Amino acid sequence: MLKIASALLAVGLTFLMSGCAESEDTDFVLYPPKDHYLQYWMYPNDAAISDSVDANLARGVILEVHPNATYTLSFDADTVAGAPKMHLFRIGKNKQGSSFVHPVRLLEASLEEGRYVYRFLCEENDAAEWAVTLEKGKDFYKGSTKNVRLTGDGAYSDHLSLNLVLVGNVAQKLDGFTEEELATAMLANFRKFYTGIVIDTLYVNHAENHPVVGDHYPANQPWVAGRSDDDTMMQSLGGGWPGAENALDLVLTHYIDEEGLMGYSYLFSGNLGRGEASTVVLGAHVKTANGSLSNSMNDIIETAVHESGHFLGLRHTSSTTADLYVIGDYSVVEDGFTDTPYCKGLLSSGLVKEKSSSGSDMKIRHGHRGLYGKVMLSTAGLFDINTCPDVDNLMFPVETETEYAGLTPQQQEMVRKTLMIYPH
Numbered sequence: 001m002l003k004i005a006s007a008l009l010a011v012g013l014t015f016l017m018s019g020c021a022e023s024e025d026t027d028f029v030l031y032p033p034k035d036h037y038l039q040y041w042m043y044p045n046d047a048a049i050s051d052s053v054d055a056n057l058a059r060g061v062i063l064e065v066h067p068n069a070t071y072t073l074s075f076d077a078d079t080v081a082g083a084p085k086m087h088l089f090r091i092g093k094n095k096q097g098s099s100f101v102h103p104v105r106l107l108e109a110s111l112e113e114g115r116y117v118y119r120f121l122c123e124e125n126d127a128a129e130w131a132v133t134l135e136k137g138k139d140f141y142k143g144s145t146k147n148v149r150l151t152g153d154g155a156y157s158d159h160l161s162l163n164l165v166l167v168g169n170v171a172q173k174l175d176g177f178t179e180e181e182l183a184t185a186m187l188a189n190f191r192k193f194y195t196g197i198v199i200d201t202l203y204v205n206h207a208e209n210h211p212v213v214g215d216h217y218p219a220n221q222p223w224v225a226g227r228s229d230d231d232t233m234m235q236s237l238g239g240g241w242p243g244a245e246n247a248l249d250l251v252l253t254h255y256i257d258e259e260g261l262m263g264y265s266y267l268f269s270g271n272l273g274r275g276e277a278s279t280v281v282l283g284a285h286v287k288t289a290n291g292s293l294s295n296s297m298n299d300i301i302e303t304a305v306h307e308s309g310h311f312l313g314l315r316h317t318s319s320t321t322a323d324l325y326v327i328g329d330y331s332v333v334e335d336g337f338t339d340t341p342y343c344k345g346l347l348s349s350g351l352v353k354e355k356s357s358s359g360s361d362m363k364i365r366h367g368h369r370g371l372y373g374k375v376m377l378s379t380a381g382l383f384d385i386n387t388c389p390d391v392d393n394l395m396f397p398v399e400t401e402t403e404y405a406g407l408t409p410q411q412q413e414m415v416r417k418t419l420m421i422y423p424h
């Protein structure tokens with residue numbers, strides 16, 4: 001579990017402390033136990049059921065919050081135990097790099113339709129992690145906390161622009177299409193899939209022209225994400241592009257230094273400005289055991305649209321063991337949406353068991369070109385991935401030859417709500 005917690009911490013966003021919410025004067029603060037509070041996370045509007053959050057809410061769960069959004073945390077009322085008070089904390093890091101929690105709020109519950117409900121506004125200047133504990137009689141709440149939900153309503157628009165950033169000599173290495181054709185088709189596909197938001201435009205930039213870090217990315221060399229330098233997420237190219245300051249940065253590298261990996265992004269912790277979690281990383285090629293293979297234009301676009309779904313709050317329709325490792329909560333086996341089917345056999349098949357060393361999402365190329373084909377046959381037995389009812393959903397975790405259907409209404413709504421929470 002600690003391994004998982006630290007992987008998630010590496011994903012953690014920066015903390016800007018100035019102008020943060022004032023803490024209220026309280027006589028008593030119920031801090032989360034130090035060995036406990038970093039284990040389980042909640043994300044705004046996430047529909048997935050988490051037994052771990054339900055079981056651990058009272059003693060400390062982390063909430064991912066974004067500036068100026070209003071949040072509601074609620075759970076089924078235990079009227080025998082009565083309503084607890086909710087303590088809210090900001091999680092920060094001191095100069096030595098160790099974590100601390102600082103109290104920001106003490107909230108009383110209201111009882112609404114059989115649930116205890118707590119509402120608060122996040123007055124941070126940047127994305128942050130907060131923690132929650134529940135108190136009754138100056139001790140951790142012992143009542144039940146079932147079906148915990150965190151909803152968030154953002155203060156920002158439902159419009160999004162894209163910024164395709166080509167790194168190194170990747171434009172010369174595209175196999176059978178030009179960067180202009182890629183950009184045009186990329187924009188068309190984002191508009192086709194993300195109908196619940198407005199995709200304004202797609203900018204095209206080249207890494208060597210970045211006003212601050214351009215010199216770091218020579219235009220005549222291939223760039224391998226995770227090998228050419230330590231910036232696996234290419235976050236130095238996230239943000240800071242004149243005219244595209246609030247766009248989602250789609251960074252196209254030569255390939256990603258991990259076999260079979262076509263792209264990656266972080267789930268939920270999106271950032272449309274600079275810094276951590278501000279990019280979706282893509283490869284024009286994919287690493288193999290013997291070298292690399294080129295991705296088709298369609299491969300690259302589908303990967304971009306899928307990874308951006310994670311950036312905008314979408315989980316895989318069916319979890320893989322890799323997902324459970326990354327998220328660190330083994331009870332979350334599907335996305336929680338009632339209008340996306342779930343492939344029960346996928347997890348137990350062991351088909352997708354590799355994890356990404358970056359701790360982020362992975363999208364595995366699979367099928368006609370044979371990547372992981374042998375792994376599938378030896379570990380999955382007779383399991384046929386094409387029988388999964390969600391195989392045609394954009395957020396299915398494995399690349400197949402099945403053509404994607406559109407996102408479901410609940411997926412579209414999740415994307416829209418998440419986008420409006422991200423400052424832009």
Ligand SMILES: [Zn+2]
Pocket residue numbers: 306307310316361362363396397
């Ligand atoms: Zn994915």
